[in-house]
Amino acid sequence: xxxxxxxxxxxxxxxxxxxxxxxxxxxxxxxxxxxxxxxxxxxxxxxxxxxxxxxxxxxxxxxxxxxxxxxxxxxxxxxxxxxxxxxxxxxxxxxxxxxxxxxxxxxxxxxxxxxxxxxxxxxxxxxxxxxxxxxxxxxxxxxxxxxxxxxxxxxxxxxxxxxxxxxxxxxxxxxxxxxxxxxxxxxxxxxxxxxxxxxxxxxxxxxxxxxxxxxxxxxxxxxxxxxxxxxxxxxxxxxxxxxxxxxxxxxxxxxxxxxxxxxxxxxxxxxxxxxxxxxxxxxxxxxxxxxxxxxxxxxxxxxxxxxxxxxxxxxxxxxxxxxxxxxxxxxxxxxxxxxxxxxxxxxxxxxxxxxxxxxxxxxxxxxxxxxxxxxxxxxxxxxxxxxxxxxxxxxxxxxxxxxxxxxxxxxxxxxxxxxxxxxxxxxxxxxxxxxxxxxxxxxxxxxxxxxxxxxxxxxxxxxxxxxxxxxxxxxxxxxxxxxxxxxxxxxxxxxxxxxxxxxxxxxxxxxxxxxxxxxxxxxxxxxxxxxxxxxxxxxxxxxxxxxxxxxxxxxxxxxxxxxxxxxxxxxxxxxxxxxxxxxxxxxxxxxxxxxxxxxxxxxxxxxxxxxxxxxxxxxxxxxxxxxxxxxxxxxxxxxxxxxxxxxxxxxxxxxxxxxxxxxxxxxxx
Amino acid sequence: xxxxxxxxxxxxxxxxxxxxxxxxxxxxxxxxxxxxxxxxxxxxxxxxxxxxxxxxxxxxxxxxxxxxxxxxxxxxxxxxxxxxxxxxxxxxxxxxxxxxxxxxxxxxxxxxxxxxxxxxxxxxxxxxxxxxxxxxxxxxxxxxxxxxxxxxxxxxxxxxxxxxxxxxxxxxxxxxxxxxxxxxxxxxxxxxxxxxxxxxxxxxxxxxxxxxxxxxxxxxxxxxxxxxxxxxxxxxxxxxxxxxxxxxxxxxxxxxxxxxxxxxxxxxxxxxxxxxxxxxxxxxxxxx
Numbered sequence: 003x004x005x006x007x008x009x010x011x012x013x014x015x016x017x018x019x020x021x022x023x024x025x026x027x028x029x030x031x032x033x034x035x036x037x038x039x040x041x042x043x044x045x046x047x048x049x050x051x052x053x054x055x056x057x058x059x060x061x062x063x064x065x066x067x068x069x070x071x072x073x074x075x076x077x078x079x080x081x082x083x084x085x086x087x088x089x090x091x092x093x094x095x096x097x098x099x100x101x102x103x104x105x106x107x108x109x110x111x112x113x114x115x116x117x118x119x120x121x122x123x124x125x126x127x128x129x130x131x132x133x134x135x136x137x138x139x140x141x142x143x144x145x146x147x148x149x150x151x152x153x154x155x156x157x158x159x160x161x162x163x164x165x166x167x168x169x170x171x172x173x174x175x176x177x178x179x180x181x182x183x184x185x186x187x188x189x190x191x192x193x194x195x196x197x198x199x200x201x202x203x204x205x206x207x208x209x210x211x212x213x214x215x216x217x218x219x220x221x222x223x224x225x226x227x228x229x230x231x232x233x234x235x236x237x238x239x240x241x242x243x244x245x246x247x248x249x250x251x252x253x254x255x256x257x258x259x260x261x262x263x264x265x266x267x268x269x270x271x272x273x274x275x276x277x278x279x280x281x282x283x284x285x286x287x288x289x290x291x292x293x294x295x296x297x298x299x300x301x302x303x304x305x306x307x308x309x310x311x312x313x314x315x316x317x318x319x320x321x322x323x324x325x326x327x328x329x330x331x332x333x334x335x336x337x338x339x340x341x342x343x344x345x346x347x348x349x350x351x352x353x354x355x356x357x358x359x360x361x362x363x364x365x366x367x368x369x370x371x372x373x374x375x376x377x378x379x380x381x382x383x384x385x386x387x388x389x390x391x392x393x394x395x396x397x398x399x400x401x402x403x404x405x406x407x408x409x410x411x412x413x414x415x416x417x418x419x420x421x422x423x424x425x426x427x428x429x430x431x432x433x434x435x436x437x438x439x440x441x442x443x444x445x446x447x448x449x450x451x452x453x454x455x456x457x458x459x460x461x462x463x464x465x466x467x468x469x470x471x472x473x474x475x476x477x478x479x480x481x482x483x484x485x486x487x488x489x490x491x492x493x494x495x496x497x498x499x500x501x502x503x504x505x506x507x508x509x510x511x512x513x514x515x516x517x518x519x520x521x522x523x524x525x526x527x528x529x530x531x532x533x534x535x536x537x538x539x540x541x542x543x544x545x546x547x548x549x550x551x552x553x554x555x556x557x558x559x560x561x562x563x564x565x566x567x568x569x570x571x572x573x574x575x576x577x578x579x580x581x582x583x584x585x586x587x588x589x590x591x592x593x594x595x596x597x598x599x600x601x602x603x604x605x606x607x608x609x610x611x612x613x614x615x616x617x618x619x620x621x622x623x624x625x626x627x628x629x630x631x632x633x634x635x636x637x638x639x640x641x642x643x644x645x646x647x648x649x650x651x652x653x654x655x656x657x658x659x660x661x662x663x664x665x666x667x668x669x670x671x
Numbered sequence: 672x673x674x675x676x677x678x679x680x681x682x683x684x685x686x687x688x689x690x691x692x693x694x695x696x697x698x699x700x701x702x703x704x705x706x707x708x709x710x711x712x713x714x715x716x717x718x719x720x721x722x723x724x725x726x727x728x729x730x731x732x733x734x735x736x737x738x739x740x741x742x743x744x745x746x747x748x749x750x751x752x753x754x755x756x757x758x759x760x761x762x763x764x765x766x767x768x769x770x771x772x773x774x775x776x777x778x779x780x781x782x783x784x785x786x787x788x789x790x791x792x793x794x795x796x797x798x799x800x801x802x803x804x805x806x807x808x809x810x811x812x813x814x815x816x817x818x819x820x821x822x823x824x825x826x827x828x829x830x831x832x833x834x835x836x837x838x839x840x841x842x843x844x845x846x847x848x849x850x851x852x853x854x855x856x857x858x859x860x861x862x863x864x865x866x867x868x869x870x871x872x873x874x875x876x877x878x879x880x881x882x883x884x885x886x887x888x889x890x891x892x893x894x895x896x897x898x899x900x901x902x903x904x905x906x907x908x909x910x911x912x913x914x915x916x917x918x919x920x921x922x923x924x925x926x927x928x929x930x931x932x933x934x935x936x937x938x939x940x941x942x943x944x945x946x947x948x949x950x951x952x953x954x955x956x957x958x959x
Contacts, residue, residue: 344835466855468886473855 004035004129007063008121009054010099011045011070017100018043020109021117026069026099029118033125037061046076054080055087063089065128069097069121090133092578092652097124119665126664127657134578134651139631141227142327143569146171148219148508151179152551153543153558154332155201160562161330162210166569169324170205171233172215174263176281177202179334183264185364185372187551188414189445195280195367202282216287220321222329222512225608225631226538227574229326237317239274239288244312247284251304251313252276260292266359268377269369274304278367288313328538328565329512331522332558333505335544338393338400338497346392346465346495352378353472354465354493356392357411364418374422376492383426383491386419387474388412389462390432393498401498401519406548408496409436413446415494416455428455429488431462431476439550458486465493499548513607514539522546532560536606537634540564579652580633581608581640583626588614594625594647600639601626608632609639674797675742675785676704677733679713679752685905686749686897688941692926693748693790695939699805699930702797704746707737715751716864719758727769728776730759734787735779744786746793748926750821750896753789754829760787761828789822789831790895790925791839798929802846807934809848812951814928815889816840817880818857819899834858840893840925847932852887856880861902874909877902881910881918890951892922900924904946921949 008030012018023041031039038061042050045068057063066089068080073096081091099117107113143166147158150172158168170177181187182202184194205211214235221232255272262271264278271277273293274286294301295315305313340356341349353376355363366372376383390412393400409432416428430449435457437443449455460477467473471489478486501520509516514534515523522545525533532540540561543554568574583594591614601609612627628639628648640648640655649655674697682690697704710733719726734756737745747753763770764783774781788796818837826834835858841851859880862873881903884892894900903910904922911917922945930940942949 344833348836464855464859466883468855468883 004065005037005061005063006033006035006065006067006125006128007054007057007061008033008036008039008125009045009050009057009066009068009070010039010041010121011050011068012041012043013070013100013104014044017070017104017117020104020107020113021099022114023117025114026117026121030067030069030121030125033122035129036125038063045070046079051079051083054083058084058087058089064093065131066094067097067121067124067128068094069099069117069124071100072096072098072102092134093128093131095124095128095131097121123661123664126660130654130657130660132651137576137578137580137630139225139227139574139576141569141571141574142229142325143167144169144324144326145328145330145565145569146219146229146231146324146326147330147332147542149173149179149332149334149543149545150177150205150213150215151332151334151543151554152181152198152201153334153545153554154179154330155198155205156555156558157330157332157540157542157562157565158205158211159201159208160559161565161569162208164562164566164569166210166566168208168211169231169326170211170213171217171219172213173218174277175216175238175275175287176277176283177205177213177215178278178280178282180358181551182278182280183266183358183365184361185366185368186414186418188410189439189441191414191417193366195365199280199282202280206282213283215283219508219511225629226536227327227568228631229329229538231324231326231329233322233324235320235322236287237290237314237319238285239290239293239314239317240286241312241314241317242283242285244310245285245308246310246312247276247286248309249276249286250307250309252286254303254307256301256303257292257294260289265362265369266356268355268359268362288315328540328568330540330542330558330561330565331508331512331514331534331545332542332561333502333508333545335499335548336502337499340495340497342393342400342497343495345463346389346493347467351465351467351472351493352376353383353491354495356495356497357408357415360415360494361411364415364422372422374419374426374492381491382423384423385488385490386423386426386428387462387472387488387490387493388415388428388430388496389474389493390430390496391461392495394496395433396498401500403519403548404436405496405499406436407499407550409434409446410439410442410550412494412496413437413449413455417449417453420453420455428453429474429490430455430457431460431474432457433459433461439552460486499544502545505545512536512539532557532564538568576631577635577652578630579635579650580630581628581635581637581648581650582630583628583648589622591623592625592647593645594643595645596624596626597644598626599644600642600648603638603642605636605638606632606634608634672701673703673705674793675737675740675745676706677710677713677737677745677747677752677756678706679710679715679747679749681751681897681901682749686900688944689748689897689900689924689926691939691941692924692930693746695930695935696794696798696926696933699933699935700797700801705740705742707733707742707745708740709736713752713755715749715755719755724773724776726755727759727762727773730756731763731773731781732777732779734760734783734785735774735777735781737785738782739779742785744788746788746790748790748895749898750789750819751898753787754821756787757829760785791822791843792831794843794925794929795839799843799846802929806847806932808932810844810928810932811848812850812890813852813888814844814849814891814893815852815854815884815887816844816857816893817861817884817899817903819861819894819896820858820863821898822895823858840895843925844893844928847929849893849928852884852889854883854887854889856883861899862906863898863902866898866902866906870906870909871913873902873906874913877906878910878913881907881920882914885918885920889920891928891949892920893925893928894922895925907947919947919950921945921947921951923949 027041257273362368394405462476542558714729862876
């Protein structure tokens with residue numbers, strides 16, 4: 003027989019100002035099964051909690067209803083109090099008479115009546131609550147970090163320094179990401195490689211970090227603490243243990259005209275190559291799509307010159323499965339290329355380049371040795387135009403969002419140009435200068451005031467070539483929309499930052515949500531910025547949205563802190579509010595008919611197939627099984643199940659039905 | 672075969688040669704261009720700035736009349752008319768209430784069944800297929816194809832060609848033996864209706880177009896819009912004043928260029944009606 007206790011909270015005047023709390027308590031005492039009912043000014047205070055604890059012991063309560071605020075607010079408080087008094091915490095329920103009642107209604111008789119009704123529903127529900135035990139899941143204390151740019155590097159180092167194993171997976175032959183391509187960084191103008199390469203080396207040498215470059219994640223199974231990551235290690239066509247990184251093969255390779263990805267097509271590389279001299283790992287890979295041997299079956303010059311016989315033409319791709327407890331996504335971003343812009347010539351003008359290309363031109367290790375020379379004829383441009391917001395903030399033709407980094411890097415570009423070409427004139431066309439950040443606005447002011455960059459507020463409508471010059475046609479909106487034409491020697495488009503190609507596929511592989519621009523979605527835009535909706539998978543850097551270096555690094559450290567927090571436990575405890583498919587004795591096993599319609603609707607991939615077989619392996623029945631580690635208790639499968647075989651612990655069909663009929667019974671009376 | 676034809680005011684008036692060349696091409700292909708009976712003004716340039724209902728009702732009446740006459744395809748050579756008719760069809764098809772209201776104004780039912788074609792689409796659909804065997808004199812000139820604004824914009828509604836760097840006229844020109852130049856003023860503004868009120872602005876805007884075409888060594892400007900034509904051709908005196916030189920670059924309708932390639936008589940194509948005489952260099956007069 004149920005022995006329910008009802009505790010009505012006044013919440014100061016928050017509830018009692020519009021609800022007659024003592025009458026709610028009095029009414030509850032008359033409900034069947036209720037043996038104790040009181041009201042109190044602050045139920046969540048220590049004396050309030052003591053009131054509950056003592057009542058549980060004194061009246062031997064089998065269930066508790068606290069009529070107070072939202073369960074979001076204080077359910078853990080009261081469940082903990084119940085547990086301390088020896089009552090299973092899942093036998094405690096909250097009747098929300100604040101957010102759902104007192105705060106949203108005037109003081110009338112029906113407001114008190116509504117509070118009474120809400121209490122009655124919960125009393126009926128709690129009678130049918132079952133004592134539940136929290137789910138314990140073991141944790142594999144190893145993290146997989148996907149993407150080896152600055153965010154991935156930072157996250158790996160932080161986790162590794164916290165004492166845990168990290169596997170860093172990078173798609174390209176070297177880690178370093180876009181940051182390794184940059185010349186100098188804003189707002190300090192320190193050299194990007196000088197600050198990044200020590201970190202890259204640290205990754206390579208860290209005892210807790212395993213680095214797999216030229217590798218891609220192709221599958222993910224499991225759940226928080228217990229992931230199985232499937233990784234394709236692409237064949238590098240060299241034996242990494244034998245290769246010393248001497249570079250002889252890359253010097254001798256006869257195929258030399260391949261546009262270098264690292265140089266953004268402004269330089270070339272051979273078919274066997276390391277992307278740049280400071281690459282980590284500093285061992286080459288063979289680009290099979292361009293290697294003469296792979297294309298025509300002959301050459302093998304690299305094999306002949308290799309002093310350690312490390313070349314392996316027949317090396318296959320390797321597919322490896324790795325166990326991990328947490329995943330950090332740090333796959334970064336990409337930019338729109340100049341061919342995206344028809345009005346700027348569809349990329350057909352050689353001297354219209356994008357921001358990353360300018361970084362390579364300005365970089366001391368770049369194709370021009372740090373001299374600003376235009377790609378078409380190597381001349382030093384005397385007039386250079388930078389176009390900010392090329393594609394960004396342009397709902398009609400480009401991308402709606404602000405790419406965030408362009409205002410700053412455009413100011414930096416103008417300064418770098420002016421520092422190298424003293425008699426040159428840099429122009430910047432801009433919409434607004436968005437320089438919010440520590441020392442950022444000071445930096446853009448310096449570009450304007452000290453380095454005399456001519457900032458023109460307006461958009462560029464067209465760029466065309468005439469007599470060897472690029473005519474940039476735009477408007478100066480501060481001069482009343484006056485038309486401006488500048489004959490430039492070179493134009494740099496600050497093209498929009500976009501999600502990396504393949505981000506959508508990766509999101510589907512690892513089951514995280516992504517936004518309409520294909521950036522990975524955080525669990526909460528403010529309060530959970532590095533978590534995803536999938537427990538155990540975290541975000542770092544610009545794979546989530548355009549971010550600059552300081553922000554990427556902060557996010558990476560944030561993600562690492564989350565991973566370390568997870569790894570601080572040997573087991574994870576989860577609320578047991580999960581769905582279950584019923585089980586019963588053979589020959590029925592379950593009322594589940596094995597239609598598996600629940601499988602595709604589950605947002606968390608938590609539903610598996612379970613097969614019952616005879617001893618000789620004959621299949622008797624296949625039914626659905628819900629993995630409690632993955633299930634988030636959303637209840638979608640419950641609603642969909644045709645044979646009503648699935649139920650949700652804590653919110654069973656029976657409980658919900660009782661609540662509804664309790665409400666209707668009263669309404670009919 | 673019969674195709675619906677909406678001339679509009681300019682093609683029926685100041686740009687008669689455009690209509691004449693359309694009809695000449697149609698004749699060469701055995702196509703009958705049947706004018707929409709009792710057609711009215713499309714409202715271009717003025718109506719949609721002043722009164723939305725009027726701006727929709729005028730083209731709606733034309734389209735309703737075409738539907739009533741059983742026309743499945745309607746050729747609209749003027750780019751401004753084409754633009755107004757397309758926008759009206761688009762607006763009315765997405766809003767049933769508006770469609771009913773406008774039908775009440777015009778007193779005619781509007782179903783939206785008539786397919787509206789600009790001159791390039793008409794050429795692509797009916798003229799191109801048999802073009803290679805019909806060519807008598809390849810139009811062997813360097814041409815600058817000028818699209819203007821209304822033929823390709825707004826892209827969301829017209830869904831015709833690329834709005835910033837259109838290609839369809841260039842493709843047609845290549846097929847008759849011409850060499851289209853790569854230039855930057857394909858869709859720049861010609862000054863449009865300012866031709867009447869602010870001729871100096873037109874001289875400036877159209878002047879830049881003409882100047883770039885000359886710089887790219889084009890033998891002719893190819894157009895598909897009477898407004899563009901009048902600004903580039905009729906306002907040539909003002910343009911020359913702006914450019915401080917006398918430019919003899921002729922401005923030819925796409926239909927006239929094709930007509931010349933087909934060997935149609937110059938007079939039938941209305942080439943004698945231009946302000947800037949169409950005197951193309953001798954080389955192309957040589958037969959195939």
